[in-house]
Amino acid sequence: MQTLPLVSSGVLAWTxxxxxxAFPGQYWxxxxxxxxxxxxxxxxxxxxPMVYFLxxxxxxxxxxxxxxxxxxxTGLEVLWTAIPLIIVIYLATQSFAFYTQQRxxxxxxxxxxxxxxxxxxxxxxxxxxxxxxxxYVPVGKPVELLLSSTDVVHAFHIPEAKTMEDAIPGRVTHxxxxxxxxxxxQAFCREYCGTAHAYMRATIKVVTPEEFEQWLRQxx
Amino acid sequence: MxxxxxxxxxxxxxxxxxxxxxxxxxKIAILYGVTSLVFFAVAGLMGMVLRLELxxxxxxxxxxxxxxxxITGHGAVLLLWWAIAFWAAFSNFLIPLMIGARDVAFxxxxxxxxxxxxxxxxxxxxxxxxxxxxxxxxxxxPPFSLHDSAGPTALYVLIVILIAGSTLGTGVNFITTVLxxxxxxxxxxxxxxxxxxxxxxxxxxxxxVPAFVGAVTMLFLDKxxxxxxxxxxxxxxxxxxxxxxxxxxxxxxxxxxxxAFGVFSEVISTMSRKPIFGRKSMVFALWAIxxxxxxxxxHHMFTSGMPDWLRIFMSYTTVLIGVPTGIxxxxxxxxxxxxxxxxxxxxxxxxGGIFMFLIGGLTGIPLALPAFNINxxxxxxxxxxxxxxxxxxxxxxxxxxxxFWYPKITGRMYPEGLGKASFWLMLxxxxxxxxxxxxxxxxxxxxxxxxxxxxxxxVTLNGIQTVGAFVLAIGILFSFIAWIRGLKGPQAxxxxxxxxxxxxxxxxxxxxxxxxRFPVEVPAGWSPYKYGPRS
Numbered sequence: 001m002q003t004l005p006l007v008s009s010g011v012l013a014w015t016x017x018x019x020x021x022a023f024p025g026q027y028w029x030x031x032x033x034x035x036x037x038x039x040x041x042x043x044x045x046x047x048x049p050m051v052y053f054l055x056x057x058x059x060x061x062x063x064x065x066x067x068x069x070x071x072x073x074t075g076l077e078v079l080w081t082a083i084p085l086i087i088v089i090y091l092a093t094q095s096f097a098f099y100t101q102q103r104x105x106x107x108x109x110x111x112x113x114x115x116x117x118x119x120x121x122x123x124x125x126x127x128x129x130x131x132x133x134x135x136y137v138p139v140g141k142p143v144e145l146l147l148s149s150t151d152v153v154h155a156f157h158i159p160e161a162k163t164m165e166d167a168i169p170g171r172v173t174h175x176x177x178x179x180x181x182x183x184x185x186q187a188f189c190r191e192y193c194g195t196a197h198a199y200m201r202a203t204i205k206v207v208t209p210e211e212f213e214q215w216l217r218q219x220x
Numbered sequence: 221m222x223x224x225x226x227x228x229x230x231x232x233x234x235x236x237x238x239x240x241x242x243x244x245x246x247k248i249a250i251l252y253g254v255t256s257l258v259f260f261a262v263a264g265l266m267g268m269v270l271r272l273e274l275x276x277x278x279x280x281x282x283x284x285x286x287x288x289x290x291i292t293g294h295g296a297v298l299l300l301w302w303a304i305a306f307w308a309a310f311s312n313f314l315i316p317l318m319i320g321a322r323d324v325a326f327x328x329x330x331x332x333x334x335x336x337x338x339x340x341x342x343x344x345x346x347x348x349x350x351x352x353x354x355x356x357x358x359x360x361x362p363p364f365s366l367h368d369s370a371g372p373t374a375l376y377v378l379i380v381i382l383i384a385g386s387t388l389g390t391g392v393n394f395i396t397t398v399l400x401x402x403x404x405x406x407x408x409x410x411x412x413x414x415x416x417x418x419x420x421x422x423x424x425x426x427x428x429v430p431a432f433v434g435a436v437t438m439l440f441l442d443k444x445x446x447x448x449x450x451x452x453x454x455x456x457x458x459x460x461x462x463x464x465x466x467x468x469x470x471x472x473x474x475x476x477x478x479x480a481f482g483v484f485s486e487v488i489s490t491m492s493r494k495p496i497f498g499r500k501s502m503v504f505a506l507w508a509i510x511x512x513x514x515x516x517x518x519h520h521m522f523t524s525g526m527p528d529w530l531r532i533f534m535s536y537t538t539v540l541i542g543v544p545t546g547i548x549x550x551x552x553x554x555x556x557x558x559x560x561x562x563x564x565x566x567x568x569x570x571x572g573g574i575f576m577f578l579i580g581g582l583t584g585i586p587l588a589l590p591a592f593n594i595n596x597x598x599x600x601x602x603x604x605x606x607x608x609x610x611x612x613x614x615x616x617x618x619x620x621x622x623x624f625w626y627p628k629i630t631g632r633m634y635p636e637g638l639g640k641a642s643f644w645l646m647l648x649x650x651x652x653x654x655x656x657x658x659x660x661x662x663x664x665x666x667x668x669x670x671x672x673x674x675x676x677x678x679v680t681l682n683g684i685q686t687v688g689a690f691v692l693a694i695g696i697l698f699s700f701i702a703w704i705r706g707l708k709g710p711q712a713x714x715x716x717x718x719x720x721x722x723x724x725x726x727x728x729x730x731x732x733x734x735x736x737r738f739p740v741e742v743p744a745g746w747s748p749y750k751y752g753p754r755s
Contacts, residue, residue, distance in 0.1 A: 027591055032586070068752055069752035070752070077551075085540075091585065092589060152367060157664075170457060190599070192357055193364060198669035199671070201673075
């Protein structure tokens with residue numbers, strides 16, 4: 001069983017000490033790291049004064065029985081409107097930059113058509129070869145999935161590549177990934193689709209390019 | 221001017237006939253509140269079954285189909301019957317009192333709203349019958365919701381329409397009440413922040429609910445009449461439903477949280493003995509959230525195959541909501557500065573609610589970033605996040621409100637010790653529960669799974685969640701006991717918190733006509749937050 005990354009791996013990857021098993025997972029690791037730092041700083045900025053005030057200004061009979069008459073402070077209020085505004089605009093713009101990379105498949109990607117149904121995945125390769133629930137891909141090669149569905153909405157999530165997209169009847173959606181290590185990985189259905197939703201998984205079999213070519217030539 | 225006859229028996233001693241036929245806003249408030257609490261308990265128990273099932277991998281207690289019904293029920297009931305409907309109890313009881321009115325503008329319409337809601341409640345109970353179980357989640361996405369295995373679509377549609385009828389009646393009624401029936405001297409800007417929160421929430425419902433009703437009506441036509449709104453084979457598009465659904469159902473989260481913000485403001489100011497900090501910016505932020513909320517819905521659809529430019533657009537609009545919510549949090553903290561803070565139960569729940577909202581807000585920001593969302597969409601991370609905001613911030617706000625106005629509503633004082641114990645258990649339990657839920661989501665676990673592979677990290681984190689859930693449940697039980705025991709508690713004063721707000725200036729519980737003399741007038745320079753040294 002493939003062990004899924006620990007919570008901290010995002011930060012590790014951000015500091016550069018862990019290489020992603022699959023692309024475009026590195027972008028998610030980076031945005032996760034950036035957000036975590038921003039969130040912790042804002043958290044401390046709110047929580048520390050809050051705790052200090054709660055202790056310092058607690059009601060004490062005869063000592064502190066009534067509050068000061070303070071109605072606001074325009075300077076402070078402008079400051080805590082402007083700074084968060086800058087922070088969120090920066091985050092959205094950084095996300096925009098990463099997202100473009102997460103969504104744009106490299107030009108040499110291998111296109112694979114994915115058809116989803118209650119409750120299985122079928123894959124079709126450019127030469128017409130089809131498989132069910134097993135997705136063979138060559139290591140080190142980008143793969144573009146073109147997803148659709150024959151019945152209800154499903155979604156294909158690859159934990160290592162940290163990417164997903166819905167599979168929708170009547171539409172073709174797309175996503176891409178590239179595994180950098182051979183092995184077997186699990187992909188999960190992430191859009192609720194009824195009774196066996198929790199069991200709607202695919203196995204991604206990452207093999208060497210030679211093995212993949214050989215496998216692709218065999219009739220299915 | 222006639223002096224009112226003081227009513228010494230509290231409202232819950234009224235006869236059965238009075239309860240059924242009443243148009244009194246205070247009795248209707250109690251009806252909403254009690255109905256809502258009953259459903260809160262039922263949906264909470266459903267949640268406990270889900271939690272037990274997920275404590276370990278495999279299927280232990282419920283079949284996947286029953287599990288799917290339970291997540292549908294848990295979600296729909298807690299959102300519609302608790303996080304939205306419980307605020308109807310607050311609107312009903314407090315808005316007329318806070319603006320110095322005798323009742324709402326249209327008492328008969330108000331009665332009608334409640335009984336529509338009651339009818340929907342009965343229909344929800346029908347779904348408990350095997351064979352009538354709805355398994356399409358509260359979202360009801362087609363094409364799955366048109367599938368026979370999703371349960372009776374018609375029942376789902378009818379429930380939504382009844383709820384909508386109730387909501388629209390309430391919307392028209394309370395907006396009219398606030399615009400037309402304020403006592404002389406109370407300006408729109410000078411109203412209590414809770415009234416702003418409730419009215420902003422009601423205005424959002426009035427504008428948004430029609431989109432939701434339209435969507436489910438199309439669902440009904442597709443299923444039973446054979447139209448093809450959402451059927452790609454007939455030129456329809458399932459994504460259309462998602463747009464219509466979220467156009468209301470995203471703003472609906474502000475319907476749930478804005479009143480809680482109102483409660484936080486009332487309680488934090490009163491208990492700190494200080495005017496609310498930055499009152500104008502608080503009002504502005506509330507309404508900014510209500511308006512902005514209508515421009516962000518598609519962040520629920522970041523992986524739904526929408527055009528990428530729309531995802532980016534909605535990502536910018538969504539992060540902007542962080543600014544007014546930030547303003548509110550900073551202002552609450554600043555209100556504590558140089559206060560004289562009293563830690564009664566309502567204050568603890570308010571502080572806890574702000575804390576939960578802070579974590580929920582900070583974990584909400586990355587969800588607005590498509591680069592982050594692409595890996596956690598439909599994962600347990602989302603579930604943990606919205607249980608921080610909609611689950612706990614709303615519930616702490618509601619509980620804080622119940623404790624705060626308990627003496628006004630019942631004329632009795634609740635047991636303080638039980639209230640405090642309940643708070644600490646709920647704070648501890650919910651943080652153990654929902655923080656680990658977010659962690660297991662980051663570790664990749666999808667949501668809406670009745671079963672999951674035995675990945676060691678997932679198993680450990682799920683086990684911890686169940687422990688947290690039990691602590692949380694015991695905490696909630698303590699509050700229920702406190703409220704029941706409080707009915708026999710010591711007589712409460714008219715104004716136990718020493719607040720200048722109007723509802724505290726009348727008897728506890730208030731007489732049928734609310735105030736001793738009409739028209740109610742407030743002195744010049746009055747403010748519901750006039751605390752601190754008088755100059």
